[in-house]
Amino acid sequence: MFVEFTTEQKMVQKMVREFAEKEVAPLNQEMDRNGFPHKLFDKMKENGFLGIHFPEKYKGGDGDAVTSALTIYELAKASASVALALDAHWLAADTILVHGSEEQKQKYLSRAATDTIFAFSLTEPCAGSDAAGIQTVAEQSGEGYVLNGTKAWCTNGGVSGVYVILAKTDKTKGAKGISAFIVEESNPGLKVGKKEDKMGMRGSQTTELILDDCRVGRDALLGKEGDGFKIAMMALDGARISIGAIGAGLSETALRVSKEYAKQRQAFGGPIANLQAIQFKIAEMAIGIEAIKLMTFDVARMKAAGMRHTKEAAMVKVFAGAHSVQCALEAIQIHGGYGYSREYLPELLLRDAKLLQIGEGATEVLLMLIGRTELAEK
Amino acid sequence: MKKIVVCVKQVPATNDVRIDPVTKNLVRESVEGVMNPYDKNAVEEAIRIKEKTGCNVIAISMGPPQYSESLREALAMGCDDAVLLSSRAFGGADTLATAYTLSKGIERLGGADLVLFGRHAVDADTGQVGPITAEFLGLPQVTFATRLELGDDGWLIADRLSPIGSETVKVKLPAVVTVTGEINTPRYPAPIRIMKAARRDIPVYNEQELGCDLERIGIKGSRTVVTSVFTPPKPDRSTVMIEGNAEEAAARLVGILSDAGVL
Structure with missing residues (x-):
């Protein structure tokens, strides 16, 4: 392939490749048996992997979409599971990067860049490809919302500190009735359910999430009501x-x-x-x-x-x-x-x-x- | 400790080093370059001293323009500045001419309290450039250091590998030290530092700017000529089964190893 990458991109790629060969590849078969590699992710956090494309002001690496694709590519050579877990982290954190208010970015992105894994949760037991059909609801209550429902196939479930969760704020509407909420792992209304016993990608953890009167403030809403889809x-x-x-x-x-x-x-x-x-x-x-x-x-x-x-x-x-x-x-x-x-x-x-x-x-x-x-x- | 200069060399990434059959030089084109692994240990050690003392760390390299890649890596690891000594006239230098040029570069930087090298480069394996540079600079040298510690009154204490084991020496700074792979584990450069290092301009000095004696640089300044390069034949492997009880077997084994000249 001859695609010219920038000096920045090539240097990041080289660093990730070295890291992947030394730190990730030797664990690939072990994590297939034993699951999510916590210690490895700690090392990835220390080395700035989690926020590689976030702006510097949120403690990110200031890279771009090509830098992150190169990062995932090099990690995946050593372990697809590790690459998938990082992809899932970015899937969640990027929603805040793109749609978050300045307060939300300040509050969450530097955590996502340095010490906290994020997870994104849209799919439900009875709604995946037909995402507009989700049944989890978020009802307005006092100063915020109450979320109720069950989520399925949440990558990084149980290892994340912050979840971006999709729920219906208007049941009468399909896709346009869906909103996105930022929910902390410490929220008593959020419970991590069954851990899936998967065929592959076993080094990445996938779980159910149970929302049982999960109360969040108005500041947990990402974008506007109805923007979720x-x-x-x-x-x-x-x-x-x-x-x-x-x-x-x-x-x-x-x-x-x-x-x-x-x-x-x-x-x-x-x-x-x-x-x-x-x-x-x-x-x-x-x-x-x-x-x-x-x-x-x-x-x-x-x-x-x-x-x-x-x-x-x-x-x-x-x-x-x-x-x-x-x-x-x-x-x-x-x-x-x-x-x-x-x-x-x-x-x-x-x-x-x-x-x-x-x-x-x-x-x-x-x-x-x-x-x-x-x-x-x- | 105010200033450390770390000398780094870029080497081919591949283990499959090719040699030009005509020039007998290493083929450096079209092979991805990486920083010599032991030089990474030297950079890491310099940065660790910097983290303790707040000193300034400058990385320096002599070589073609693409050697700035390794200098950028040194910046990304935490060096404050980097300079490249590059000119057609430096080409074909042996260890003597290289060390001369590096010493001129270090003088151009105003000298240093400590000059660090890797123990040797993994492409040519000579291990000579560090020691010769020390001679040009007129500085004491410690080779094969496995641990460094700043002592009192401008002394540096070093553990070093020696043929008989490990020895602890102290040296009055300024000094030149070459480090082994055991001394530390080099860090991975942080992405944000990589971004910043990638965007830096690296100053390049040529022979005029260094005030070099033109007779002492490049091929002209080299006193050694590579006459032939070959892949050494692989030693024969054979297996000898030693019979008898443990003591007899041990005695036989020692005898065999002594005869083979490996003890």
Whole structure:
């Protein structure tokens, strides 16, 4: 790939790559067994990862959307789970960065940049792709709101200090009746429910959230009443770029281990890398990775330039998700029996990759979005 | 302690170092450069001393313009300033000419209370530039330091690796010290520092600005010539099974190792 990055972007990428190789990669299989890597995230906090693209005045690193995509990409090479957890943190914190009042930014962003993981919660047990159908309600009461309902599939649930939660302030309206609220983990009305026992991405924690008369002040409302759906959709555009970056990193690892194995594994009188069947697989993996990277960093540039990128971000996500699953499957096939063993990386990559076709917008919903947008364009 | 100068070198990122068959020099083009790992230890040590004493830390490097990447990394880690000594005339320098040029650079900066180097660079592995620079500067030197501590009355106390183990020495500042990888764990530069370092202009000095004797820099100033470069043959590996009880086996093993010249 020849995309020229700035000196800043290249330097951050180099730092993250070193960190990922030394601190993250050795833990990848361990966190698959033991879950969220608290100590690693403490190190990431100390090293300024959590606020890499926030302005300096909120203790951020002053990077842009390309810097954050590069960060996610490098982390994902070492662990897709860690990259996903950081993506989920930004998904939540970015809603405040973009839509928060100055008071909210002052209050929350420096925490998000330095010491607190954030989580975003839209999905419910009975409403995911059809986000307008959420049933959690926020009723006005005195000086604030009371939230009631159950949220599902909250990435970083139970490890976050602050949650951005979507709830209906007007049940008579669909998407336009949804509002976004900032809820502190210490709020007695917020309970972390069941921890999901997931197929992959097991180093990132996903839980239910239960809102039981969860009282918040008026200052917890993000934007205006009814802005919630718009806020969520804009945030998801950004998160889909991150999914592209995770796909690029994960697929590259699948390719790397496949190449190493193919050069070393002997069959029919030589390394299997000499066989055309293997070379074709390697080639297909490499072509798709090149495409994911070009798309990902291009959309990141659009975001950095303030351009609308809803369709393009959806395209990246659909493509990256599909290719990552394909790369992981081919890595398993190249590794043969070893690829099917938990001792080796390929099966973990497959379990991680599958999430990329589901989280932050399922492939089918994004295809609808892309198709409709294309048809509406001339 | 008022000022520390840290000398850093950029080395190829890859372990697969290629050598130009004609010039016998390392192929440095098209290979991603990184700061020499031991120089990172030197930068880290300088910053730790800075955090204790509030002194000024300046990173310096001699090399082509792209070496400013490693200097930016040193700034991102916490150095206050960085300067690059760069000119066509410096090209092809051996360790002697490099050390001469660095010493002129350090003089141009007004000298330093402490000059730090990594123990050696991982590309050429000579370990000579630090010691020779000390000679040019007329300063005492401590090599292979594993721990540094500021003593009283301008003394620096250092633990250093020696062939027989570890020794503790003290040296009167100003001095030159080369550090090992054991001395510390270099920090990751913080993103905000990276952003600021990336936006800095790094001053570049050439031979005129340093007042160099033109006979002592670059190829002209080099007194060594690389006549051939080769990959050393891999030593033969063999396995010997030693029979007998523990004492006999130990005695045999010592005998074998002595005969092989490794004890």
